[in-house]
Amino acid sequence: MINAKNSERNLQNSIPTRRIGRLGEGLEVALLLLPALLLLLVFTVWPTLNAFWLSFHRENLLGTERDWVGLANYAEMLRDPAFWRAVGATFLFAAIVVPVQLLLGLLAALMVARPFPGVALFRTLFFLTTAVPTAVAAVAWGWYLHPVGGTVNRWLEAVGLPAQPWLTSPELALPTLAVVTAWAGVGFTAILLTAGLQQIPEDLYEAARIDGAGAWRQFWHITLPMLSPTLFLVALLTVLTSLTAFGQIHLLTRGGPMESTTVWIYRIYQDAFFNFRFSYAAAQSVALFLVLLLLAALQFRGLGRRVHYE
């Protein structure tokens, strides 16, 4: 309101209000900056710094005070087989999620990138998993893979194969969770890849057709090279999200059986909230941060490039 009055006065007489205008501008800039900045400082910057601080401390038995222990948490972490198992599970998980999700998403995107009668319906169906919350996806698959009533085991039995303990065997649980995760991400991947495919100029394909290139050669020589920046970006995003997958694991396996699905973030969660070793968990989260930072830096370069293009 003050500002509205100022500007009206500004219009009537520019000379005496000039200083007031200046003052108003300073206030305005403060109003524009401060809310967001304060929130970021308190809830993002401070916790980030505190994560490092915590990781150099250790809580006493009551959990009330923390003593400086230097790098002791990190040293323990590097010697902790449970930590390395979690790291191994995390990368194995990502190594399955990323190719499966990219392939499924690419297949969907290739089919719906160009218009055809009914394309809207199929786009909706292919992009649908973006609207499915992680918890719902987890429950849906929990039932879909049910040892007795699940559709997948029904099919296996129908063709004479034994039903599988998808989520209850230490060998199968992690790959199964990875497939569930990839399924949940198909819509996301398909949306980004469809956008990427639509940016490939149509005349490239026309020229190729005139030269007699078939669909397969067009795919290898035009689509794939032209799509590769987007593919790279989507792959990185998928790595990032798969390295921090949590909800589906919590709902479907609780890190089990025999800790086979206790991934990095799940380990952190357990150490902090069940073993009450907050600072040890903080050290593990700082280590995870360094891995994610490396990937995020790559992704950010991609993001910056894309925004420039738009």
Add this chain to the structure above:
Amino acid sequence: MSSLPRWLARPLFYLFLGVYAWLLVLPLLSLVSASFRTEADLFTPGLLPPQPTLEAYREALAKHPILRYLLNSLAVSLAITLGVLLTSATLGYALARVRFAGQSLLFGFVVGLLLIPDEVTFLPRYLLVQELGWINSYWALIVPFLASPLGIFLMRQFLKSLPQDLFDAARIDGAGHLRTLWYVALPLAAPALGALGALSFLGAWNMYLWPLVVINQNEMKTAQIAIAQVQSVEVSSWNVVAAAAVLVLLPTLLAFLLAQRAFIRGIALGGLKG
């Protein structure tokens, strides 16, 4: 593929498309199917429930405060979305359209924050929220997420791309920054705001780890973590669990179907937390 005659290629394409879509959607269909069954019918083969019934929904709603969970999620997601739109628009505008000392430094700072994942900040953030006495409250669920570096970045990029003439004209008309933001920048940014809003809403609605650690009172739970609660109570009553899951799915599903364009643009634009 090119060697196939056209009259054959078309139907084959549709057949493949249909089968693929069917397989992708099947886990959801089987969830919906389970939700319309009685517990006795759960293991009867076939996708269609033999005797469709709303019994599981009645039981889920009677035994669990599902509407309360959904309301919690809705309130939290809407509050976060509004907050993110507001803080992204204001700081994004300041970074794109105002000149002040340290601006590029501030922009670099925001870009730097883009690289910090929630998974790293959640432990100290938990301690902070605990100290503030916010455990088991909406404050804990909402306030830490009211400002988003990604949102600020995206709004800044968008507002930067608008022609300078518009802002000069507003200035000559005597409009201050707040008026310019409200009457000039935001109307033009409506598509970007819609996309950012959809992205924020989806991200907030999907939050799992954070509500899990800051909420342990049942009636404060969000829909996502309430599903874990329902599942641990209804161990073998998969029809009830499925009904609860379908009820939690409905809001985002409807929002997606109604505002598909905004969702797709939001994901294509930011794409961080699909």
